[in-house]
Amino acid sequence: MSESKKVINFSAGPAKIPEEVLLQAQNELVNYGSAGVSVMELSHRSSQFSKIINNTETCLRDLLNIPIxxxxxxxxxxxxxxxSAIPLNLIGLKPDHTADYIVTGSWSSTAAKEAEKYxxxxxxLPKLDSFTVIPDQSTWNLxxxxxxxxxxxxxxxNGKIxxxxxxxxxxxxxxxxxNVGCAGVxxxxxxxxxxxxxxxxTPSVICFRTQAEHKSIYNTPPTYSVxxxxxxxxxxxxxxxVSQMEQNSIQKSSAVYDVIDNSSGFYVSIVDKGCRSRMNIPFRIYRPEGDEFLEKTFIVESEKLGMIGLKGHRPVCLTCINLFVFVKQFHRYRKQARK
Known part of the structure:
Protein backbone atom coordinates (compact mmCIF):
# COMPACT_ATOMS: atom_id res chain seq x y z
CA MET A 1 0.00 0.00 0.00
CA SER A 2 1.47 3.35 -1.00
CA GLU A 3 2.08 5.93 1.73
CA SER A 4 -0.36 8.39 0.15
CA LYS A 5 -3.25 5.93 0.51
CA LYS A 6 -2.72 5.09 4.17
CA VAL A 7 -5.43 6.17 6.56
CA ILE A 8 -5.97 6.11 10.30
CA ASN A 9 -8.90 3.82 11.00
CA PHE A 10 -10.98 4.64 14.10
CA SER A 11 -13.85 2.26 13.37
CA ALA A 12 -15.31 0.61 16.46
CA GLY A 13 -15.94 -2.66 14.66
CA PRO A 14 -15.00 -4.17 12.36
CA ALA A 15 -12.04 -2.42 13.90
CA LYS A 16 -8.45 -1.81 12.93
CA ILE A 17 -6.18 -4.85 12.81
CA PRO A 18 -2.45 -4.34 13.55
CA GLU A 19 -0.50 -3.86 10.33
CA GLU A 20 2.00 -6.50 11.44
CA VAL A 21 -0.84 -9.02 11.54
CA LEU A 22 -2.20 -7.97 8.16
CA LEU A 23 1.22 -8.35 6.57
CA GLN A 24 1.66 -11.83 8.02
CA ALA A 25 -1.79 -12.82 6.79
CA GLN A 26 -0.95 -11.39 3.38
CA ASN A 27 2.27 -13.37 3.26
CA GLU A 28 0.43 -16.58 4.14
CA LEU A 29 -2.68 -15.90 2.09
CA VAL A 30 -1.94 -18.11 -0.91
CA ASN A 31 0.12 -20.79 0.80
CA TYR A 32 -0.24 -21.37 4.54
CA GLY A 33 2.90 -23.00 5.86
CA SER A 34 3.54 -26.16 3.88
CA ALA A 35 -0.16 -26.83 3.23
CA GLY A 36 0.00 -25.62 -0.35
CA VAL A 37 -3.36 -23.85 0.01
CA SER A 38 -4.75 -20.77 1.70
CA VAL A 39 -6.11 -20.91 5.24
CA MET A 40 -9.46 -20.09 3.61
CA GLU A 41 -9.26 -23.41 1.78
CA LEU A 42 -8.19 -25.60 4.68
CA SER A 43 -10.67 -28.20 5.84
CA HIS A 44 -11.94 -27.36 9.31
CA ARG A 45 -11.20 -30.98 10.21
CA SER A 46 -7.64 -30.93 8.88
CA SER A 47 -4.61 -31.25 11.15
CA GLN A 48 -3.46 -27.80 10.02
CA PHE A 49 -6.65 -26.07 11.13
CA SER A 50 -6.80 -28.10 14.34
CA LYS A 51 -3.41 -26.64 15.19
CA ILE A 52 -4.63 -23.13 14.36
CA ILE A 53 -7.73 -23.28 16.57
CA ASN A 54 -5.89 -25.02 19.40
CA ASN A 55 -3.10 -22.44 19.35
CA THR A 56 -5.66 -19.63 19.30
CA GLU A 57 -7.38 -21.07 22.37
CA THR A 58 -4.08 -21.59 24.17
CA CYS A 59 -3.04 -18.00 23.50
CA LEU A 60 -6.39 -16.67 24.74
CA ARG A 61 -6.16 -18.78 27.89
CA ASP A 62 -2.65 -17.47 28.58
CA LEU A 63 -3.61 -13.83 28.03
CA LEU A 64 -6.73 -13.95 30.22
CA ASN A 65 -5.53 -16.61 32.67
CA ILE A 66 -8.67 -18.65 31.98
CA PRO A 67 -9.20 -21.40 34.60
CA ILE A 68 -9.22 -25.00 33.43
CA SER A 84 -30.43 -15.44 22.05
CA ALA A 85 -27.86 -18.14 22.83
CA ILE A 86 -27.39 -17.07 26.46
CA PRO A 87 -31.03 -17.35 27.58
CA LEU A 88 -31.53 -20.48 25.49
CA ASN A 89 -28.56 -22.11 27.21
CA LEU A 90 -28.84 -20.73 30.72
CA ILE A 91 -32.40 -19.78 31.57
CA GLY A 92 -33.27 -23.46 32.02
CA LEU A 93 -30.90 -23.73 35.00
CA LYS A 94 -33.89 -23.08 37.29
CA PRO A 95 -37.51 -24.10 36.74
CA ASP A 96 -38.99 -20.59 36.91
CA HIS A 97 -36.92 -19.38 33.91
CA THR A 98 -36.17 -15.88 35.22
CA ALA A 99 -33.15 -13.67 34.60
CA ASP A 100 -31.92 -10.28 35.83
CA TYR A 101 -30.65 -7.80 33.25
CA ILE A 102 -28.59 -4.72 34.08
CA VAL A 103 -29.65 -2.41 31.25
CA THR A 104 -27.11 0.40 30.93
CA GLY A 105 -27.18 1.07 27.20
CA SER A 106 -28.29 0.03 23.73
CA TRP A 107 -26.66 -3.40 23.69
CA SER A 108 -27.93 -4.60 27.06
CA SER A 109 -31.37 -3.21 26.21
CA THR A 110 -31.45 -5.24 23.00
CA ALA A 111 -30.19 -8.33 24.85
CA ALA A 112 -32.98 -8.02 27.43
CA LYS A 113 -35.65 -7.73 24.75
CA GLU A 114 -34.31 -10.84 23.03
CA ALA A 115 -34.21 -12.82 26.29
CA GLU A 116 -37.88 -12.04 26.93
CA LYS A 117 -38.72 -14.50 24.15
CA TYR A 118 -37.48 -17.37 26.32
CA LEU A 125 -31.74 -0.74 37.59
CA PRO A 126 -33.83 2.26 38.57
CA LYS A 127 -35.55 3.75 35.52
CA LEU A 128 -33.08 5.87 33.54
CA ASP A 129 -34.01 8.99 31.58
CA SER A 130 -30.99 8.40 29.33
CA PHE A 131 -28.03 6.06 29.03
CA THR A 132 -25.47 8.55 30.31
CA VAL A 133 -24.93 7.21 33.84
CA ILE A 134 -24.73 3.89 35.67
CA PRO A 135 -26.62 3.95 38.99
CA ASP A 136 -24.68 2.83 42.05
CA GLN A 137 -24.79 -0.90 42.70
CA SER A 138 -26.57 -0.29 46.01
CA THR A 139 -29.66 0.84 44.06
CA TRP A 140 -29.97 -2.32 41.97
CA ASN A 141 -33.02 -4.48 42.62
CA LEU A 142 -31.48 -7.93 42.22
CA ASN A 158 -23.19 4.79 24.44
CA GLY A 159 -19.52 5.07 25.42
CA LYS A 160 -19.98 3.65 28.92
CA ILE A 161 -18.05 1.12 30.93
CA ASN A 179 -10.35 -5.76 18.86
CA VAL A 180 -9.40 -9.44 18.41
CA GLY A 181 -9.53 -9.79 14.65
CA CYS A 182 -11.93 -9.62 11.74
CA ALA A 183 -15.68 -10.13 11.75
CA GLY A 184 -17.04 -13.65 11.76
CA VAL A 185 -16.11 -15.29 15.06
CA THR A 202 -32.15 -24.59 21.41
CA PRO A 203 -30.61 -25.11 17.97
CA SER A 204 -27.62 -27.43 18.15
CA VAL A 205 -25.39 -24.91 16.43
CA ILE A 206 -25.72 -22.47 19.37
CA CYS A 207 -25.90 -25.06 22.13
CA PHE A 208 -22.85 -24.49 24.34
CA ARG A 209 -22.64 -28.11 25.46
CA THR A 210 -22.80 -29.41 21.89
CA GLN A 211 -20.15 -26.98 20.70
CA ALA A 212 -17.92 -27.74 23.70
CA GLU A 213 -18.17 -31.48 23.09
CA HIS A 214 -17.13 -30.91 19.45
CA LYS A 215 -14.40 -28.39 20.32
CA SER A 216 -16.18 -25.64 18.33
CA ILE A 217 -16.28 -27.83 15.21
CA TYR A 218 -19.82 -29.18 15.42
CA ASN A 219 -20.26 -27.51 12.03
CA THR A 220 -17.85 -25.53 9.86
CA PRO A 221 -16.55 -22.66 11.99
CA PRO A 222 -15.41 -19.30 10.54
CA THR A 223 -11.96 -20.71 9.90
CA TYR A 224 -10.24 -17.60 8.55
CA SER A 225 -11.62 -15.42 11.34
CA VAL A 226 -10.28 -17.87 13.92
CA VAL A 242 -3.61 -7.40 28.60
CA SER A 243 -1.98 -5.18 31.23
CA GLN A 244 -0.08 -3.25 28.56
CA MET A 245 -3.21 -2.95 26.42
CA GLU A 246 -5.00 -1.48 29.44
CA GLN A 247 -2.25 1.07 30.01
CA ASN A 248 -2.33 2.03 26.33
CA SER A 249 -6.09 2.44 26.52
CA ILE A 250 -5.89 4.63 29.64
CA GLN A 251 -3.22 6.84 28.08
CA LYS A 252 -5.06 7.33 24.79
CA SER A 253 -8.51 7.88 26.26
CA SER A 254 -7.20 10.30 28.91
CA ALA A 255 -5.59 12.39 26.20
CA VAL A 256 -8.88 12.58 24.28
CA TYR A 257 -11.01 13.37 27.31
CA ASP A 258 -8.55 16.13 28.23
CA VAL A 259 -9.19 17.76 24.87
CA ILE A 260 -12.96 17.45 25.29
CA ASP A 261 -12.98 18.73 28.87
CA ASN A 262 -10.70 21.69 28.05
CA SER A 263 -12.45 22.80 24.86
CA SER A 264 -14.58 25.41 26.66
CA GLY A 265 -17.72 23.47 25.83
CA PHE A 266 -17.06 23.16 22.11
CA TYR A 267 -16.74 19.39 22.38
CA VAL A 268 -19.33 17.83 24.68
CA SER A 269 -18.97 14.46 26.40
CA ILE A 270 -22.46 13.07 26.91
CA VAL A 271 -21.41 10.42 29.44
CA ASP A 272 -20.98 10.86 33.18
CA LYS A 273 -17.29 10.99 34.13
CA GLY A 274 -17.71 8.07 36.50
CA CYS A 275 -18.47 5.60 33.71
CA ARG A 276 -16.66 6.91 30.64
CA SER A 277 -15.44 4.24 28.27
CA ARG A 278 -11.73 3.93 27.57
CA MET A 279 -12.44 2.33 24.18
CA ASN A 280 -15.32 4.19 22.53
CA ILE A 281 -15.69 7.91 23.12
CA PRO A 282 -18.96 9.37 21.85
CA PHE A 283 -19.15 13.15 21.85
CA ARG A 284 -21.14 15.99 20.32
CA ILE A 285 -20.02 19.33 18.96
CA TYR A 286 -21.08 22.72 20.35
CA ARG A 287 -24.06 21.45 22.41
CA PRO A 288 -25.25 18.17 23.99
CA GLU A 289 -27.63 17.48 21.10
CA GLY A 290 -24.93 18.40 18.58
CA ASP A 291 -24.67 20.90 15.74
CA GLU A 292 -25.51 19.45 12.33
CA PHE A 293 -23.27 21.79 10.33
CA LEU A 294 -20.23 21.40 12.56
CA GLU A 295 -20.55 17.64 12.90
CA LYS A 296 -20.93 17.09 9.16
CA THR A 297 -17.95 19.36 8.59
CA PHE A 298 -15.97 17.46 11.19
CA ILE A 299 -16.51 14.19 9.32
CA VAL A 300 -15.67 15.70 5.92
CA GLU A 301 -12.52 17.39 7.18
CA SER A 302 -11.34 14.33 9.09
CA GLU A 303 -11.64 12.17 5.97
CA LYS A 304 -9.63 14.74 4.00
CA LEU A 305 -6.87 14.28 6.57
CA GLY A 306 -6.96 10.50 6.16
CA MET A 307 -8.98 9.69 9.27
CA ILE A 308 -11.91 7.34 8.79
CA GLY A 309 -14.46 5.71 11.05
CA LEU A 310 -15.04 8.77 13.24
CA LYS A 311 -18.75 8.87 12.60
CA GLY A 312 -20.30 6.88 15.39
CA HIS A 313 -23.47 4.87 15.78
CA ARG A 314 -26.69 6.62 14.78
CA PRO A 315 -27.99 7.22 18.34
CA VAL A 316 -24.88 9.15 19.42
CA CYS A 317 -23.74 10.55 16.07
CA LEU A 318 -19.97 10.92 16.60
CA THR A 319 -17.34 8.69 18.13
CA CYS A 320 -13.75 9.83 18.32
CA ILE A 321 -10.37 8.67 19.51
CA ASN A 322 -8.25 11.61 18.33
CA LEU A 323 -9.49 15.19 18.31
CA PHE A 324 -6.27 17.15 18.38
CA VAL A 325 -5.97 17.98 14.70
CA PHE A 326 -9.39 19.56 14.61
CA VAL A 327 -9.38 21.87 17.61
CA LYS A 328 -8.23 25.05 15.88
CA GLN A 329 -10.19 24.34 12.70
CA PHE A 330 -13.47 23.84 14.47
CA HIS A 331 -13.18 26.87 16.68
CA ARG A 332 -13.21 28.76 13.41
CA TYR A 333 -16.25 26.83 12.19
CA ARG A 334 -18.00 27.50 15.49
CA LYS A 335 -17.57 31.25 15.00
CA GLN A 336 -19.07 30.93 11.51
CA ALA A 337 -22.05 28.95 12.84
CA ARG A 338 -22.80 31.62 15.43
CA LYS A 339 -23.16 34.34 12.77
Whole structure:
Protein backbone atom coordinates (compact mmCIF):
# COMPACT_ATOMS: atom_id res chain seq x y z
CA MET A 1 0.00 0.00 0.00
CA SER A 2 1.47 3.35 -1.00
CA GLU A 3 2.08 5.93 1.73
CA SER A 4 -0.36 8.39 0.15
CA LYS A 5 -3.25 5.93 0.51
CA LYS A 6 -2.72 5.09 4.17
CA VAL A 7 -5.43 6.17 6.56
CA ILE A 8 -5.97 6.11 10.30
CA ASN A 9 -8.90 3.82 11.00
CA PHE A 10 -10.98 4.64 14.10
CA SER A 11 -13.85 2.26 13.37
CA ALA A 12 -15.31 0.61 16.46
CA GLY A 13 -15.94 -2.66 14.66
CA PRO A 14 -15.00 -4.17 12.36
CA ALA A 15 -12.04 -2.42 13.90
CA LYS A 16 -8.45 -1.81 12.93
CA ILE A 17 -6.18 -4.85 12.81
CA PRO A 18 -2.45 -4.34 13.55
CA GLU A 19 -0.50 -3.86 10.33
CA GLU A 20 2.00 -6.50 11.44
CA VAL A 21 -0.84 -9.02 11.54
CA LEU A 22 -2.20 -7.97 8.16
CA LEU A 23 1.22 -8.35 6.57
CA GLN A 24 1.66 -11.83 8.02
CA ALA A 25 -1.79 -12.82 6.79
CA GLN A 26 -0.95 -11.39 3.38
CA ASN A 27 2.27 -13.37 3.26
CA GLU A 28 0.43 -16.58 4.14
CA LEU A 29 -2.68 -15.90 2.09
CA VAL A 30 -1.94 -18.11 -0.91
CA ASN A 31 0.12 -20.79 0.80
CA TYR A 32 -0.24 -21.37 4.54
CA GLY A 33 2.90 -23.00 5.86
CA SER A 34 3.54 -26.16 3.88
CA ALA A 35 -0.16 -26.83 3.23
CA GLY A 36 0.00 -25.62 -0.35
CA VAL A 37 -3.36 -23.85 0.01
CA SER A 38 -4.75 -20.77 1.70
CA VAL A 39 -6.11 -20.91 5.24
CA MET A 40 -9.46 -20.09 3.61
CA GLU A 41 -9.26 -23.41 1.78
CA LEU A 42 -8.19 -25.60 4.68
CA SER A 43 -10.67 -28.20 5.84
CA HIS A 44 -11.94 -27.36 9.31
CA ARG A 45 -11.20 -30.98 10.21
CA SER A 46 -7.64 -30.93 8.88
CA SER A 47 -4.61 -31.25 11.15
CA GLN A 48 -3.46 -27.80 10.02
CA PHE A 49 -6.65 -26.07 11.13
CA SER A 50 -6.80 -28.10 14.34
CA LYS A 51 -3.41 -26.64 15.19
CA ILE A 52 -4.63 -23.13 14.36
CA ILE A 53 -7.73 -23.28 16.57
CA ASN A 54 -5.89 -25.02 19.40
CA ASN A 55 -3.10 -22.44 19.35
CA THR A 56 -5.66 -19.63 19.30
CA GLU A 57 -7.38 -21.07 22.37
CA THR A 58 -4.08 -21.59 24.17
CA CYS A 59 -3.04 -18.00 23.50
CA LEU A 60 -6.39 -16.67 24.74
CA ARG A 61 -6.16 -18.78 27.89
CA ASP A 62 -2.65 -17.47 28.58
CA LEU A 63 -3.61 -13.83 28.03
CA LEU A 64 -6.73 -13.95 30.22
CA ASN A 65 -5.53 -16.61 32.67
CA ILE A 66 -8.67 -18.65 31.98
CA PRO A 67 -9.20 -21.40 34.60
CA ILE A 68 -9.22 -25.00 33.43
CA UNK A 69 -12.90 -25.44 34.38
CA UNK A 70 -13.99 -22.94 31.72
CA UNK A 71 -14.59 -23.92 28.10
CA UNK A 72 -13.50 -21.65 25.25
CA UNK A 73 -15.81 -21.68 22.24
CA UNK A 74 -15.42 -20.09 18.81
CA UNK A 75 -18.94 -19.46 17.54
CA UNK A 76 -20.75 -17.51 14.84
CA UNK A 77 -23.54 -14.95 14.96
CA UNK A 78 -21.72 -12.07 16.65
CA UNK A 79 -22.76 -10.54 19.94
CA UNK A 80 -26.34 -10.35 18.70
CA UNK A 81 -26.37 -14.12 18.28
CA UNK A 82 -25.40 -14.47 21.93
CA UNK A 83 -28.38 -12.34 22.96
CA SER A 84 -30.43 -15.44 22.05
CA ALA A 85 -27.86 -18.14 22.83
CA ILE A 86 -27.39 -17.07 26.46
CA PRO A 87 -31.03 -17.35 27.58
CA LEU A 88 -31.53 -20.48 25.49
CA ASN A 89 -28.56 -22.11 27.21
CA LEU A 90 -28.84 -20.73 30.72
CA ILE A 91 -32.40 -19.78 31.57
CA GLY A 92 -33.27 -23.46 32.02
CA LEU A 93 -30.90 -23.73 35.00
CA LYS A 94 -33.89 -23.08 37.29
CA PRO A 95 -37.51 -24.10 36.74
CA ASP A 96 -38.99 -20.59 36.91
CA HIS A 97 -36.92 -19.38 33.91
CA THR A 98 -36.17 -15.88 35.22
CA ALA A 99 -33.15 -13.67 34.60
CA ASP A 100 -31.92 -10.28 35.83
CA TYR A 101 -30.65 -7.80 33.25
CA ILE A 102 -28.59 -4.72 34.08
CA VAL A 103 -29.65 -2.41 31.25
CA THR A 104 -27.11 0.40 30.93
CA GLY A 105 -27.18 1.07 27.20
CA SER A 106 -28.29 0.03 23.73
CA TRP A 107 -26.66 -3.40 23.69
CA SER A 108 -27.93 -4.60 27.06
CA SER A 109 -31.37 -3.21 26.21
CA THR A 110 -31.45 -5.24 23.00
CA ALA A 111 -30.19 -8.33 24.85
CA ALA A 112 -32.98 -8.02 27.43
CA LYS A 113 -35.65 -7.73 24.75
CA GLU A 114 -34.31 -10.84 23.03
CA ALA A 115 -34.21 -12.82 26.29
CA GLU A 116 -37.88 -12.04 26.93
CA LYS A 117 -38.72 -14.50 24.15
CA TYR A 118 -37.48 -17.37 26.32
CA UNK A 119 -38.37 -16.45 29.91
CA UNK A 120 -39.12 -13.69 32.40
CA UNK A 121 -36.67 -10.80 32.40
CA UNK A 122 -36.30 -8.31 35.26
CA UNK A 123 -34.53 -5.00 34.60
CA UNK A 124 -32.78 -4.40 37.90
CA LEU A 125 -31.74 -0.74 37.59
CA PRO A 126 -33.83 2.26 38.57
CA LYS A 127 -35.55 3.75 35.52
CA LEU A 128 -33.08 5.87 33.54
CA ASP A 129 -34.01 8.99 31.58
CA SER A 130 -30.99 8.40 29.33
CA PHE A 131 -28.03 6.06 29.03
CA THR A 132 -25.47 8.55 30.31
CA VAL A 133 -24.93 7.21 33.84
CA ILE A 134 -24.73 3.89 35.67
CA PRO A 135 -26.62 3.95 38.99
CA ASP A 136 -24.68 2.83 42.05
CA GLN A 137 -24.79 -0.90 42.70
CA SER A 138 -26.57 -0.29 46.01
CA THR A 139 -29.66 0.84 44.06
CA TRP A 140 -29.97 -2.32 41.97
CA ASN A 141 -33.02 -4.48 42.62
CA LEU A 142 -31.48 -7.93 42.22
CA UNK A 143 -33.57 -11.08 42.40
CA UNK A 144 -31.74 -13.69 44.52
CA UNK A 145 -33.69 -16.44 42.76
CA UNK A 146 -32.85 -15.31 39.22
CA UNK A 147 -31.27 -17.95 37.01
CA UNK A 148 -28.53 -15.58 35.94
CA UNK A 149 -27.51 -11.91 35.93
CA UNK A 150 -26.67 -10.31 32.58
CA UNK A 151 -24.31 -7.36 32.39
CA UNK A 152 -22.68 -5.54 29.47
CA UNK A 153 -19.29 -4.32 30.65
CA UNK A 154 -18.69 -2.11 27.62
CA UNK A 155 -21.64 -0.30 26.05
CA UNK A 156 -19.78 0.73 22.91
CA UNK A 157 -22.66 2.69 21.35
CA ASN A 158 -23.19 4.79 24.44
CA GLY A 159 -19.52 5.07 25.42
CA LYS A 160 -19.98 3.65 28.92
CA ILE A 161 -18.05 1.12 30.93
CA UNK A 162 -18.20 -0.21 34.47
CA UNK A 163 -14.53 -0.79 35.25
CA UNK A 164 -15.04 -3.03 38.27
CA UNK A 165 -18.05 -5.09 39.31
CA UNK A 166 -18.23 -7.23 42.45
CA UNK A 167 -19.97 -10.27 40.96
CA UNK A 168 -18.72 -13.67 39.83
CA UNK A 169 -18.88 -14.36 36.12
CA UNK A 170 -20.00 -17.71 34.75
CA UNK A 171 -19.88 -16.73 31.07
CA UNK A 172 -18.16 -14.06 29.01
CA UNK A 173 -18.62 -13.42 25.30
CA UNK A 174 -17.10 -10.96 22.85
CA UNK A 175 -17.30 -10.27 19.14
CA UNK A 176 -13.76 -10.63 17.81
CA UNK A 177 -14.27 -7.79 15.33
CA UNK A 178 -14.06 -5.23 18.15
CA ASN A 179 -10.35 -5.76 18.86
CA VAL A 180 -9.40 -9.44 18.41
CA GLY A 181 -9.53 -9.79 14.65
CA CYS A 182 -11.93 -9.62 11.74
CA ALA A 183 -15.68 -10.13 11.75
CA GLY A 184 -17.04 -13.65 11.76
CA VAL A 185 -16.11 -15.29 15.06
CA UNK A 186 -17.46 -14.74 18.56
CA UNK A 187 -15.47 -15.80 21.61
CA UNK A 188 -17.43 -17.48 24.40
CA UNK A 189 -15.87 -18.46 27.73
CA UNK A 190 -18.29 -20.54 29.81
CA UNK A 191 -17.93 -22.39 33.10
CA UNK A 192 -18.34 -26.15 32.74
CA UNK A 193 -21.07 -26.51 35.38
CA UNK A 194 -23.34 -24.24 33.29
CA UNK A 195 -23.39 -26.65 30.37
CA UNK A 196 -26.24 -29.06 29.76
CA UNK A 197 -29.21 -26.87 30.71
CA UNK A 198 -30.24 -25.61 27.29
CA UNK A 199 -33.93 -25.37 26.53
CA UNK A 200 -35.19 -28.21 24.29
CA UNK A 201 -35.81 -25.70 21.49
CA THR A 202 -32.15 -24.59 21.41
CA PRO A 203 -30.61 -25.11 17.97
CA SER A 204 -27.62 -27.43 18.15
CA VAL A 205 -25.39 -24.91 16.43
CA ILE A 206 -25.72 -22.47 19.37
CA CYS A 207 -25.90 -25.06 22.13
CA PHE A 208 -22.85 -24.49 24.34
CA ARG A 209 -22.64 -28.11 25.46
CA THR A 210 -22.80 -29.41 21.89
CA GLN A 211 -20.15 -26.98 20.70
CA ALA A 212 -17.92 -27.74 23.70
CA GLU A 213 -18.17 -31.48 23.09
CA HIS A 214 -17.13 -30.91 19.45
CA LYS A 215 -14.40 -28.39 20.32
CA SER A 216 -16.18 -25.64 18.33
CA ILE A 217 -16.28 -27.83 15.21
CA TYR A 218 -19.82 -29.18 15.42
CA ASN A 219 -20.26 -27.51 12.03
CA THR A 220 -17.85 -25.53 9.86
CA PRO A 221 -16.55 -22.66 11.99
CA PRO A 222 -15.41 -19.30 10.54
CA THR A 223 -11.96 -20.71 9.90
CA TYR A 224 -10.24 -17.60 8.55
CA SER A 225 -11.62 -15.42 11.34
CA VAL A 226 -10.28 -17.87 13.92
CA UNK A 227 -6.89 -17.72 12.19
CA UNK A 228 -6.81 -13.90 12.25
CA UNK A 229 -7.91 -13.86 15.88
CA UNK A 230 -5.01 -16.15 16.70
CA UNK A 231 -2.55 -13.81 14.99
CA UNK A 232 -3.92 -10.78 16.86
CA UNK A 233 -3.74 -12.61 20.20
CA UNK A 234 -0.12 -13.56 19.51
CA UNK A 235 0.60 -9.94 18.62
CA UNK A 236 -1.04 -8.81 21.87
CA UNK A 237 1.24 -11.11 23.87
CA UNK A 238 4.29 -9.66 22.12
CA UNK A 239 3.15 -6.14 23.00
CA UNK A 240 3.00 -6.93 26.70
CA UNK A 241 -0.35 -8.63 27.10
CA VAL A 242 -3.61 -7.40 28.60
CA SER A 243 -1.98 -5.18 31.23
CA GLN A 244 -0.08 -3.25 28.56
CA MET A 245 -3.21 -2.95 26.42
CA GLU A 246 -5.00 -1.48 29.44
CA GLN A 247 -2.25 1.07 30.01
CA ASN A 248 -2.33 2.03 26.33
CA SER A 249 -6.09 2.44 26.52
CA ILE A 250 -5.89 4.63 29.64
CA GLN A 251 -3.22 6.84 28.08
CA LYS A 252 -5.06 7.33 24.79
CA SER A 253 -8.51 7.88 26.26
CA SER A 254 -7.20 10.30 28.91
CA ALA A 255 -5.59 12.39 26.20
CA VAL A 256 -8.88 12.58 24.28
CA TYR A 257 -11.01 13.37 27.31
CA ASP A 258 -8.55 16.13 28.23
CA VAL A 259 -9.19 17.76 24.87
CA ILE A 260 -12.96 17.45 25.29
CA ASP A 261 -12.98 18.73 28.87
CA ASN A 262 -10.70 21.69 28.05
CA SER A 263 -12.45 22.80 24.86
CA SER A 264 -14.58 25.41 26.66
CA GLY A 265 -17.72 23.47 25.83
CA PHE A 266 -17.06 23.16 22.11
CA TYR A 267 -16.74 19.39 22.38
CA VAL A 268 -19.33 17.83 24.68
CA SER A 269 -18.97 14.46 26.40
CA ILE A 270 -22.46 13.07 26.91
CA VAL A 271 -21.41 10.42 29.44
CA ASP A 272 -20.98 10.86 33.18
CA LYS A 273 -17.29 10.99 34.13
CA GLY A 274 -17.71 8.07 36.50
CA CYS A 275 -18.47 5.60 33.71
CA ARG A 276 -16.66 6.91 30.64
CA SER A 277 -15.44 4.24 28.27
CA ARG A 278 -11.73 3.93 27.57
CA MET A 279 -12.44 2.33 24.18
CA ASN A 280 -15.32 4.19 22.53
CA ILE A 281 -15.69 7.91 23.12
CA PRO A 282 -18.96 9.37 21.85
CA PHE A 283 -19.15 13.15 21.85
CA ARG A 284 -21.14 15.99 20.32
CA ILE A 285 -20.02 19.33 18.96
CA TYR A 286 -21.08 22.72 20.35
CA ARG A 287 -24.06 21.45 22.41
CA PRO A 288 -25.25 18.17 23.99
CA GLU A 289 -27.63 17.48 21.10
CA GLY A 290 -24.93 18.40 18.58
CA ASP A 291 -24.67 20.90 15.74
CA GLU A 292 -25.51 19.45 12.33
CA PHE A 293 -23.27 21.79 10.33
CA LEU A 294 -20.23 21.40 12.56
CA GLU A 295 -20.55 17.64 12.90
CA LYS A 296 -20.93 17.09 9.16
CA THR A 297 -17.95 19.36 8.59
CA PHE A 298 -15.97 17.46 11.19
CA ILE A 299 -16.51 14.19 9.32
CA VAL A 300 -15.67 15.70 5.92
CA GLU A 301 -12.52 17.39 7.18
CA SER A 302 -11.34 14.33 9.09
CA GLU A 303 -11.64 12.17 5.97
CA LYS A 304 -9.63 14.74 4.00
CA LEU A 305 -6.87 14.28 6.57
CA GLY A 306 -6.96 10.50 6.16
CA MET A 307 -8.98 9.69 9.27
CA ILE A 308 -11.91 7.34 8.79
CA GLY A 309 -14.46 5.71 11.05
CA LEU A 310 -15.04 8.77 13.24
CA LYS A 311 -18.75 8.87 12.60
CA GLY A 312 -20.30 6.88 15.39
CA HIS A 313 -23.47 4.87 15.78
CA ARG A 314 -26.69 6.62 14.78
CA PRO A 315 -27.99 7.22 18.34
CA VAL A 316 -24.88 9.15 19.42
CA CYS A 317 -23.74 10.55 16.07
CA LEU A 318 -19.97 10.92 16.60
CA THR A 319 -17.34 8.69 18.13
CA CYS A 320 -13.75 9.83 18.32
CA ILE A 321 -10.37 8.67 19.51
CA ASN A 322 -8.25 11.61 18.33
CA LEU A 323 -9.49 15.19 18.31
CA PHE A 324 -6.27 17.15 18.38
CA VAL A 325 -5.97 17.98 14.70
CA PHE A 326 -9.39 19.56 14.61
CA VAL A 327 -9.38 21.87 17.61
CA LYS A 328 -8.23 25.05 15.88
CA GLN A 329 -10.19 24.34 12.70
CA PHE A 330 -13.47 23.84 14.47
CA HIS A 331 -13.18 26.87 16.68
CA ARG A 332 -13.21 28.76 13.41
CA TYR A 333 -16.25 26.83 12.19
CA ARG A 334 -18.00 27.50 15.49
CA LYS A 335 -17.57 31.25 15.00
CA GLN A 336 -19.07 30.93 11.51
CA ALA A 337 -22.05 28.95 12.84
CA ARG A 338 -22.80 31.62 15.43
CA LYS A 339 -23.16 34.34 12.77
Missing amino acids: NYKVLFLQGGGSGQF GKVSRV NPDATYLYYCANETI KHYLSITFGLIFAGAHK TLVIVREDLLGYALPS YIAGLVLQWTKRQGG
